Amino acid sequence: MYDDLALEHSSTVDRAADEIRRALFAGRLTPGTPLREVGLSAAMGVGRSTVREALALLVAEGLAVRVPNRGVAVKQLTADDVHDVSRARAALESAGVRRWDEASESERQRVRDALTRYAAVASESGDPAALTHAHLRVHQALVGLSGSERLSSTADVLSSEIRLGLAHLDRIRANVAEQVAEHRALVARLEAGDVEGTLRQLDDHLSAAERSLLDATGHATITS
Structure with a gap:
């Protein structure tokens, strides 16, 4: 009882x-x-x-x-939070991308499955939480290519920190289809074996996300 x-x-x-x-x-x-x-x-x-x-x-x-x-x-992200989390995400996701050739087939398949799910949610769901969750799963799957549980756990913590800011972006973006297409192009480059090209594209993608997140959270974009 x-x-x-x-x-x-x-x-x-x-x-x-x-x-x-x-x-x-x-x-x-x-x-x-x-x-x-x-x-x-x-x-x-x-x-x-x-x-x-x-x-x-x-x-x-x-x-x-x-x-x-x-x-x-x-939770309210500061500009320092956004900068720090963005740098950490870049390091973790790059580590996974660099290991694409050595990653197991199941690790690669998780990236494909996460991308498929993201595309489906983007086209069918009006739920901001579901869209943000699916979006983050793609990036977490990239970290998973590293084969390191510790790196994946760290990525999960970082994802929690930016979920609200990213949810705001996902709500106000009018280009969700373009976002999905950008993720598809990134994964397609990996599938083609262009790891260096993928790393450059990932860096551009995360830098743009950082600028958008700074704007969305009310902080002026800082360029270096």
């Missing part, structure tokens, strides 16, 4: 976290917005303890942050 009660409570927390997540990715709760337990509890019809645990999940995922003496708020 007690186990069943624990499972039911857990599912309620998960549902509350899912609902807040949807609001974040849909842009209804923007970066920096306070996430008040009382208001969320009333809106979702659940107890404050449930909301508190749901917020803890979002903090652990990097979607929200604890602000001293103010509670929890939606």
Whole structure:
């Protein structure tokens, strides 16, 4: 009996976290917005303890942050965050691309499958969270070519940090089809064995994403 009660409570927390997540990715709760337990509890019809645990999940995922003496708020990326994460992504994804020739067939297939899924979601889904998740899976699959679980785990952490910013970009971009085509071209270059060309294209792609993310998060683009 007690186990069943624990499972039911857990599912309620998960549902509350899912609902807040949807609001974040849909842009209804923007970066920096306070996430008040009382208001969320009333809106979702659940107890404050449930909301508190749901917020803890979002903090652990990097979607929200604890602000001293103010509670929890939606994560807001700084310019330094964007620059640092972008550099780290470039290093990780480049490491995977360089290993294309040595990667296993299953690792390569994960890249193809992620690209196929991204294209399908882009053409069929109006769900910003699903689009962002599919988009990031392509880049995570590139890191997976490295064959390193540690690098893949690091990429997952970085993805959590930029998910909200990328979700905003995915919502406002009018060129989703072009984005998919760009990812297809990148993978096609890999399939053709042009690793160096892929690395150059990846660098251009990530640099453009960094500039767009800086603009989307309200920071002036800095050129070097």
